[in-house]
Amino acid sequence: MTVRLRPEIAAVPPYQQGRPAPQGGYKLSSNENPFPPLPAVVEAVKREAERVNRYPRPGAPDLRAALAAELSVDVERVLIGDGSASLLQQLIHAVAGPGDEVIYAWRSFDAYPLFVRMGGATPIEVPVDADHAHDLDAMADAITERTRAVIVCSPNNPTGTIVDREALDAFIARVPADVLIMLDEAYIEFVREQTVDGIALQRAHDNLVVLRTFSKAHGLAGLRVGYAVGDPAVLRGADMAGVPLSQTALASAAAIAALEHVGETFARIEALADQRDALWQRLVDAGVAVPRPYGNFFWIPSSPGQEDAIHDILDANRIVAKVFTDGTRISVGEPAADEHILAAATAIQALQ
Structure with missing residues (x-):
């Protein structure tokens, strides 16, 4: 006989933390600040x-x-x-x-x-x-x-x-x-x-x-x-x-x-926001249906049942991101990751 858990606890799926990046890849799954600590x-x-x-x-x-x-x-x-x-x-x-x-x-x-x-x-x-x-x-x-x-x-x-x-x-x-x-x-x-x-x-x-x-x-x-x-x-x-x-x-x-040292922090935030806005414009120009982002991440809508295909696309572009049944959240990371994000997002859009 096993210990009985409360029904609410037993029925709740665990929270899925962002996956770590593979060797040589980019972790864009947890909306982390890519800059090291001050x-x-x-x-x-x-x-x-x-x-x-x-x-x-x-x-x-x-x-x-x-x-x-x-x-x-x-x-x-x-x-x-x-x-x-x-x-x-x-x-x-x-x-x-x-x-x-x-x-x-x-x-x-x-x-x-x-x-x-x-x-x-x-x-x-x-x-x-x-x-x-x-x-x-x-x-x-x-x-x-x-x-x-x-x-x-x-x-x-x-x-x-x-x-x-x-x-x-x-x-x-x-x-x-x-x-x-x-x-x-x-x-x-x-x-x-x-x-x-x-x-x-x-x-x-x-x-x-x-x-x-x-x-x-x-x-x-x-x-x-x-x-x-x-x-x-x-x-x-x-x-x-x-x-x-x-x-x-x-x-x-x-x-x-x-x-x-909030001034130093906000200088970094400005750099990330510049990077985000520039990449968003490139995504829009490429025909990717991305809502305008106000955080440090992008939302790429998709359809249920496409999760495995999306993970394959992300893997091929050396990215890890948060994949949901209705979309993928990709964080703004190192500038070197931008080309990988653009390629992955374009391929995800093509699934629609």
């Missing part, structure tokens, strides 16, 4: 490594204070976590359980259904529109008495689209005040044409929490550090749903150093 970040980690025999300070107070100053918010409105995904899971578990519903766009971040089901709640997936963007009107229409939370991902992972300020304002106005709105801005630093100021919106709506991360633009994916900005009462609930002392001192030290 020298100041490396030095901060080295210094902190001498104290790893001690537990970190609860709640990463130094990082919270640095972020509060950077964002011009009260320190009580900042919560640190093991990446923004971990905080999002904590928020869901704080507000939703069996019999409750959580609404999000689909396709969006593929960990959302995992987080919702693990807490015993029911995911409500609202299809993206023809432009692969959030259909906020349809998401608002899907709200019921059982809805406890909604997730808006902008830029949307994996389609790369963003939400419009006017549409988001109208959406928030339709969400009941006791329903949590999570604005997942993991890739916000890559957006050049900013239409939504999530932090300013949060100041006006206590049921809105903004989630961001140091994993992507700041290049700290290997250290797992993110943050949430929201109403202190909501953040306390999320904090209680997390694991005590889970934010490592190494991660906090690295994030503080990254904030202190």
Whole structure:
């Protein structure tokens, strides 16, 4: 006889992390920053490594204070976590359980259904529109008495689209005040044409929490550090749903150093955004149906049943990317990978 797992856990497929690259290939499967860590970040980690025999300070107070100053918010409105995904899971578990519903766009971040089901709640997936963007009107229409939370991902992972300020304002106005709105801005630093100021919106709506991360633009994916900005009462609930002392001192030290040298980071982001925009234009000129990307990745739509053929195309071009049933997400990586991306995307388009 085997141990009986909760039905929700047994039925949930595991999250699929991006595959590693083969020898001589390019790993474009996890939306990582291809630049190495800033020298100041490396030095901060080295210094902190001498104290790893001690537990970190609860709640990463130094990082919270640095972020509060950077964002011009009260320190009580900042919560640190093991990446923004971990905080999002904590928020869901704080507000939703069996019999409750959580609404999000689909396709969006593929960990959302995992987080919702693990807490015993029911995911409500609202299809993206023809432009692969959030259909906020349809998401608002899907709200019921059982809805406890909604997730808006902008830029949307994996389609790369963003939400419009006017549409988001109208959406928030339709969400009941006791329903949590999570604005997942993991890739916000890559957006050049900013239409939504999530932090300013949060100041006006206590049921809105903004989630961001140091994993992507700041290049700290290997250290797992993110943050949430929201109403202190909501953040306390999320904090209680997390694991005590889970934010490592190494991660906090690295994030503080990254904030202190944010100018260097944003110079790198500008270079990546330039590379992204130039490659997107080449893809469009080649006839590839790619939504305009606002993150650091491209979305190449495809049809169910083409996954094996797509993997063969990627392998032939020495690329690993995230392949879904309805499309492939390819990260912006080293400039040398651009020709491989163009060739692979063109071949994937030819399957349609």
